[in-house]
Amino acid sequence: MPSDADMTEAHLLVVDRDPRSLATLVDHFRSEPGVTFHTAGDPDTAWAILQDQAEHFDLMILDCLMPQGGGLDLARRIRASQRLAGIPVVLQTPAPPTAEQMRSGAAAGAYHYLTMPAQHDAVLSIVHAALAKSSFRNALRRQLRRQSGKHRELDTCEFSIRTLEEAGELATLIAQACPNPDAALFGISELLVNGVEHGNLGLSYEEKSQLALDNCWKSEVDRRSALPDNLGKRVRLSFRREPERITLRIADEGRGFAWRDYLELDPRRACDPNGRGIALARMLSFSSIHYEGCGNVAVATIAPPGN
Structure with missing residues (x-):
């Protein structure tokens, strides 16, 4: 069983079409020692970053309202990938999601939400919770594969x-x-x-x-x-x-x-x-x-x- 997820070693991918929103999210992590991150302004750029075998991401924050359903489509592609499926996805929205939107997000493999603008503590608590849950579940998946x-x-x-x-x-x-x-x-x-x-x-x-x-x-x-x-x-x-x-x-x-x-x-x-x-x-x-x-x-x- 892993210990509490270490935010000081987290490597994040933040994907948002709005440069101002992207900058706001990134600012929340600049004061966290050891956190590293990549950013992308669209799903295609994010997917290309994810294909780099040298990169390992612990969490993704993803704008779910990108054009033509691009945010959820990217989440589905991640979930379908054996190599990437363990990355927890936090969906970022401008307003609290509806129950139907939450069901769609869950079906795509996204279980956490951030409504922007969000307070610093709210962002960190969601990220910590998502990292802890994914660390636990990924350890169980590895054990399941072995047995x-x-x-x-x-x-x-x-x-x-x-x-x-x-x-x-x-x-x-x-x-x-x-x-x-x-x-x-x-x-x-x-x-x-x-x-x-x-x-x-x-x-x-x-x-x-x-x-x-x-x-x-x-x-x-x-x-x-x-x-x-x-x-x-x-x-x-x-x-x-x-x-x-x-x-x-x-x-x-x-x-x-x-x-x-x-x-x-x-x-x-x-x-x-x-x-x-x-x-x-x-x-x-x-x-x-x-x-x-x-x-x-x-x-x-x-x-x-x-x-």
């Missing part, structure tokens, strides 16, 4: 985990037993991590947003995991394969939450550094998802291909 095919025949099993590291390891194992392991990995890891951080460790929405700004989410989760009161807490996952579906049941020991508010992509939270994981998992990974009781039990299903 591909080892656990495809799982039918019924139960596991319990306690830490972020264990959540990642279990997510990669269970994803291999699903029809589309890459898609399943996204949602399973999201639900397991939620069970650890929000459920068992009591991390609130507001606290996670602040941790994104301070770039210390993982270190705080690790600290709470080591507290004596939390050592015995577990997140439990049960897996069941049936002809018509795979069912995952993930239970934590927390107090639950108002889960109905998080099943859909909500424009009111579009530019927050967190708060979209469940909706994205529902959209990208599962056939259905609902919660039981107070919200500390998630039940997700995956239908076989063709169902």
Whole structure:
């Protein structure tokens, strides 16, 4: 499991058709030691920069309103590229996106938004959150590729985990037993991590947003995991394969939450550094998802291909 993403070593690609907006974004990073960046004014220039094998980018901020849908088209091309698919894309907009725009962005592989002009702290918190999420997911993808095919025949099993590291390891194992392991990995890891951080460790929405700004989410989760009161807490996952579906049941020991508010992509939270994981998992990974009781039990299903 990677540590908190290091902003001091981040290499960014900032793409914006408006030179003034581009300059404003770049100014937010000039005061951050060690950050390096390229800029581009159109998708074709950005794509050409991305083709340079000598360059490695940790994150892209992309104007989604470039002519002829160029911003989203570029995001789709990045997602379709095996070499580039791990780059997190932050879509920059002049106004908060609608729910439909958020769904289109998510389908193109963009999960974070910046509404410009944005305050310095807002820009940094989004960038930190996107870097941390992508670092975690890319590590899981690499692990999934290394273990591909080892656990495809799982039918019924139960596991319990306690830490972020264990959540990642279990997510990669269970994803291999699903029809589309890459898609399943996204949602399973999201639900397991939620069970650890929000459920068992009591991390609130507001606290996670602040941790994104301070770039210390993982270190705080690790600290709470080591507290004596939390050592015995577990997140439990049960897996069941049936002809018509795979069912995952993930239970934590927390107090639950108002889960109905998080099943859909909500424009009111579009530019927050967190708060979209469940909706994205529902959209990208599962056939259905609902919660039981107070919200500390998630039940997700995956239908076989063709169902």
